[in-house]
Amino acid sequence: MQDHADDFDSTHVTLAHGNGGRFMRELIERVFARHLANPLLDVQADAVPLPAIDGEMVFTTDGFTVQPLEFPGGDIGSLAIHGTVNDLSVAGARPLYLALNAFIEEGLEIAQLERIAASLARAAREAGVQVVAGDTKVVRRGEGGGLYLATTGVGVRARGLRLGMDAIRAGDAVLVSGPIGDHGIAVMFAREQFGLRGDLQSDAASVYPLTSALLDGPGVRFMRDPTRGGLAMIANEICRATGLTVRLREPAIPVRNPVRSVCDMLGYDPMYLACEGRVVAVVDPERVESALAAWRRLPSGRDSVLIGRIEAGKPHVVLETELGGERLIEELEDDPLPRIC
Amino acid sequence: MQDHADDFDSTHVTLAHGNGGRFMRELIERVFARHLANPLLDVQADAVPLPAIDGEMVFTTDGFTVQPLEFPGGDIGSLAIHGTVNDLSVAGARPLYLALNAFIEEGLEIAQLERIAASLARAAREAGVQVVAGDTKVVRRGEGGGLYLATTGVGVRARGLRLGMDAIRAGDAVLVSGPIGDHGIAVMFAREQFGLRGDLQSDAASVYPLTSALLDGPGVRFMRDPTRGGLAMIANEICRATGLTVRLREPAIPVRNPVRSVCDMLGYDPMYLACEGRVVAVVDPERVESALAAWRRLPSGRDSVLIGRIEAGKPHVVLETELGGERLIEELEDDPLPRIC
Numbered sequence: 001m002q003d004h005a006d007d008f009d010s011t012h013v014t015l016a017h018g019n020g021g022r023f024m025r026e027l028i029e030r031v032f033a034r035h036l037a038n039p040l041l042d043v044q045a046d047a048v049p050l051p052a053i054d055g056e057m058v059f060t061t062d063g064f065t066v067q068p069l070e071f072p073g074g075d076i077g078s079l080a081i082h083g084t085v086n087d088l089s090v091a092g093a094r095p096l097y098l099a100l101n102a103f104i105e106e107g108l109e110i111a112q113l114e115r116i117a118a119s120l121a122r123a124a125r126e127a128g129v130q131v132v133a134g135d136t137k138v139v140r141r142g143e144g145g146g147l148y149l150a151t152t153g154v155g156v157r158a159r160g161l162r163l164g165m166d167a168i169r170a171g172d173a174v175l176v177s178g179p180i181g182d183h184g185i186a187v188m189f190a191r192e193q194f195g196l197r198g199d200l201q202s203d204a205a206s207v208y209p210l211t212s213a214l215l216d217g218p219g220v221r222f223m224r225d226p227t228r229g230g231l232a233m234i235a236n237e238i239c240r241a242t243g244l245t246v247r248l249r250e251p252a253i254p255v256r257n258p259v260r261s262v263c264d265m266l267g268y269d270p271m272y273l274a275c276e277g278r279v280v281a282v283v284d285p286e287r288v289e290s291a292l293a294a295w296r297r298l299p300s301g302r303d304s305v306l307i308g309r310i311e312a313g314k315p316h317v318v319l320e321t322e323l324g325g326e327r328l329i330e331e332l333e334d335d336p337l338p339r340i341c
Numbered sequence: 342m343q344d345h346a347d348d349f350d351s352t353h354v355t356l357a358h359g360n361g362g363r364f365m366r367e368l369i370e371r372v373f374a375r376h377l378a379n380p381l382l383d384v385q386a387d388a389v390p391l392p393a394i395d396g397e398m399v400f401t402t403d404g405f406t407v408q409p410l411e412f413p414g415g416d417i418g419s420l421a422i423h424g425t426v427n428d429l430s431v432a433g434a435r436p437l438y439l440a441l442n443a444f445i446e447e448g449l450e451i452a453q454l455e456r457i458a459a460s461l462a463r464a465a466r467e468a469g470v471q472v473v474a475g476d477t478k479v480v481r482r483g484e485g486g487g488l489y490l491a492t493t494g495v496g497v498r499a500r501g502l503r504l505g506m507d508a509i510r511a512g513d514a515v516l517v518s519g520p521i522g523d524h525g526i527a528v529m530f531a532r533e534q535f536g537l538r539g540d541l542q543s544d545a546a547s548v549y550p551l552t553s554a555l556l557d558g559p560g561v562r563f564m565r566d567p568t569r570g571g572l573a574m575i576a577n578e579i580c581r582a583t584g585l586t587v588r589l590r591e592p593a594i595p596v597r598n599p600v601r602s603v604c605d606m607l608g609y610d611p612m613y614l615a616c617e618g619r620v621v622a623v624v625d626p627e628r629v630e631s632a633l634a635a636w637r638r639l640p641s642g643r644d645s646v647l648i649g650r651i652e653a654g655k656p657h658v659v660l661e662t663e664l665g666g667e668r669l670i671e672e673l674e675d676d677p678l679p680r681i682c
Contacts, residue, residue, distance in 0.1 A: 157390075
């Protein structure tokens with residue numbers, strides 16, 4: 001066909017990188033395949049074979065549109081790994097294989113795309129998953145927010161594992177593995193200039209060490225990572241699914257000082273802020289101590305605590321405040337911090 | 342949190358539909374879950390269990406950014422099913438399960454989203470696949486091209502099936518299951534007004550009936566669906582992978598009259614146009630007749646033909662023209678019709 005002035009040696013992604021031809025192949029080989037190289041990945045194949053899975057296979061998918069693409073403690077690449085790894089982990093599975101979709105906006109700097117691909121590959125290695133399939137599309141300038149990613153994961157879990165909101169009973173305990181809201185506030189800091197950036201980083205990480213440590217013992221009813229909508233969202237979902245009350249003690253909920261300061265200043269409620277590396281678990285009351293002990297042996301679970309109980313009563317979320325009052329925590333309707341994942 | 346003026350009863354998607362709260366849940370339940378309902382889909386779960394797979398599991402993913410979102414013969418929803426179903430099919434697999442990602446631009450009409458979700462669900466039913474996992478993100482107005490989709494598929498194929506470009510030998514025959522370029526031209530017609538719309542429709546469809554019919558017999562080396570980059574792209578990939586010549590006979594390659602007219606008028610080459618429901622197969626020369634007979638028994642393979650041969654020689658694609666000349670078909674560099682899938 002006709003000549004094209006921009007080639008891969010230029011510094012920014014062009015529409016020609018998305019057309020199925022040589023430029024696309026070069027972009028995929030040099031940026032994605034180089035960083036993600038593993039024995040199963042085959043950028044020539046229409047579909048890759050996966051090794052046989054010994055256990056129950058679980059499947060999940062998630063999309064990522066975070067702005068900015070890079071923020072303290074992570075970027076859209078590492079987030080796309082952690083998000084899907086974590087959905088598999090809280091379902092009680094060991095994450096194994098991922099597929100990756102990239103929607104790249106024309107004009108994205110190739111150096112930035114490479115940094116994100118390298119970070120994504122590093123996060124995958126650390127989480128013990130292989131990215132075995134992928135696809136890239138390039139969209140016109142002004143039509144793609146820089147970069148959107150989607151990851152779809154396959155994991156394996158023990159057959160017969162019963163884990164879910166339907167296993168929750170009145171009397172169960174609610175645990176959280178660490179401070180809430182770091183991710184939400186870190187992304188907001190990366191967007192705006194508040195002069196109080198400090199050392200706050202996103203908590204984005206694989207929660208598989210936490211979930212597998214918990215599943216080494218009995219009495220685990222349900223686990224979830226509090227992402228969009230935060231702790232408030234999970235607590236409301238539990239109420240809706242079980243018809244029970246979720247009673248949380250505000251003084252027990254860990255919130256780092258800089259997160260609390262920003263919330264006080266700007267009127268955010270930490271209950272609604274996203275985490276990307278925490279686990280909320282509902283466990284048998286008998287299991288509380290051993291569960292917290294198991295979590296506290298891990299660096300990511302050092303600050304884990306008991307934050308509340310499930311009770312018979314109306315299906316709502318009650319927050320006991322520091323001063324002995326109570327307030328109801330409603331489901332999120334409008335988001336104070338959009339595009340945090 | 343604060344009140345939100347736009348609720349689900351409004352006619353267009355708002356950012357609040359993507360924030361993890363009530364509006365998002367309602368959008369997912371009313372638009373996606375309602376149309377896609379199947380026993381495995383659980384919009385509450387982080388990850389869904391899949392039944393055990395008897396055979397070799399294969400895995401693939403694809404992204405979709407077609408403009409306009411609806412075109413004669415299909416839309417981005419049906420295309421997102423067919424694209425991934427076809428990647429599994431040409432790998433010799435039976436498509437089983439899909440995960441769906443939707444990136445929705447604020448302002449998209451909910452009625453259009455519903456039409457697309459219904460079409461997607463219909464295509465999935467017809468192709469015999471279940472959409473078992475999904476995720477939705479809403480991006481700001483001006484940042485999402487209306488709607489992007491990604492689908493990731495799991496399929497199963499016979500253990501030990503050896504299918505791939507490395508199985509191709511000199512002397513093998515190249516078949517195509519039907520006319521090329523319908524999809525590319527149908528999408529272009531939907532974009533522009535040429536006054537010659539006629540009855541041309543996209544060929545988008547599941548190719549699983551075609552691929553499984555071929556695999557009922559021996560001697561199948563390699564199959565692929567000619568999407569972005571068209572027949573030229575596949576032929577060039579075969580050359581690159583095998584070091585052999587692909588010799589195609591232009592008069593044998595089926596191109597519908599309206600496609601040929603548009604190509605003549607606007608200077609497009611049908612060799613580079615995308616199909617979304619055709620198969621190119623390389624087979625043992627002994628298999629040609631029975632393969633074409635098997636295809637011609639299917640409505641979608643009625644116009645299947647032998648279009649060329651693999652030969653020892655330089656790794657290039659030679660097109661024998663109607664007048665007895667020869668021209669080399671280069672790999673696509675610049676795309677005459679971007680955003681067709």
